[in-house]
Amino acid sequence: MLAACSGSAKRPALTPISQYADGRAGPLGYDDRVPAFASENFAPFNRQDVTAIALREWRMFGSPVADADPHDRPEPTSPALKPERLPGLWQRIGEYWWIGQPPEETESRWTGRTDGDGRLFSAAKDGNYAWSAAFISYVMRVGGANIRFPYSPNHATYINIAASGNNPGITAQNPASYAPQRGDILCVGRGRSSSITFSMLPTPYGFPAHCGIVVATGQNAEPFGREISIIGGNVDDAVALTHVPTDASGHVSSPEGQSYDSRYPWCVILTPRYEAETDPNSGQ
Incomplete structure (x- = not known):
């Protein structure tokens, strides 16, 4: 009751209720699922926090590294071998959906093993409940992006919004001319795309499509030598880290647009409009 009577409490930030592939945003509304520290920006929206949140989630899944060609990685033979369905982790994926997506999205009620009505879905059909875009949306939301990021259950939505130039909160960069930085989002089309x-x-x-958040740059180590590290969701049914080869200047593609990565023909780098590089109160 005391909290309810306080006049100092803030309301969550207004965010779009829906996003569209052509860059338009739906009406703004309050989303009470977003923690106050994020919606009210207790710290400026910054690259350090976003990469730290992605790394935290990676550690929660056991810090897996997924550097093998995806075509060479066999599908698990049992649901028990899928991290997304394990105790504690399927619920965490539910949080990615619940917090990362607008309440009006049907997918916001999904988890790593259940649909919106709480029904267990077959492990063989988990491709119908792919959560990699939910992971990106969650990290951006908890990082304090608010209106800057077009939260969506599909990567293509925010790729197209960024490329359209209609959202000042996020822009699209050409991998042939821009070297990704920590906190950027590296994307590739999948399958026929x-x-x-x-x-x-x-x-x-x-x-x-698939996207990963850049968490380290300027590396010189195995397996590629010059490389960067990205973290993405729903990689081998987990939050996993992938190393991406670069040239000496940190680009993932040649000036002609040829990806240096034989596994992934990276097509675009998304750059959110950060307010700061680091949290000014970090460590205090």
Whole structure:
């Protein structure tokens, strides 16, 4: 009752209720699922916090590294071998959906093993409940992006929004001319859409894609030598770290647009509009 009577409490920040692939945003509303520290920006929206949140989630899943070609990684033979379905982790994925997505999204009620009505779905059909975009949305939301990020259950939505230039909170960069920085989002088309290049964006349609948050740059180590590290969700059914080869200047593609990565033809780098590089009160 005392808290209810206090006049100092703030309301959560207004955020779009929905996002559209052409860059338009739906009406603004309050989302009480977002923690106060994020919606009220107790700290400026900064690269340090976003990368730290992604790394925290990676450690929660056991710090897996997924550097093998995805075509060479066999599908687990048992649901018990899928991290997304394990005790404690399927609920965590539910938080990615619940916090990362607008309340009106049907997917906001999903978890790592259940649909919106709490029904267990078959492990063989988990592709219908892919959560990699939910993970990116969650990290951005908890990091304090608020209106700057177009939260969506599909990567293509925020790729196209960034490429359209209609959202000042996030822009799209050409991998051939821009070297990714910590806190940027590196993206690639999947399957038949793997041929999508930067010059084709924005597309007039949605397409399957995958994105990871850049958590380290300027590395010189195994397996590629010059490389960066990204963290993404739903990689081998977990939050996993992947190393990405670069040239000496940190670019993931040649000036001609050829990806240095034989596994992934990276097509775009998304750059959120951060307020700061680091949290000014970090360590205090």
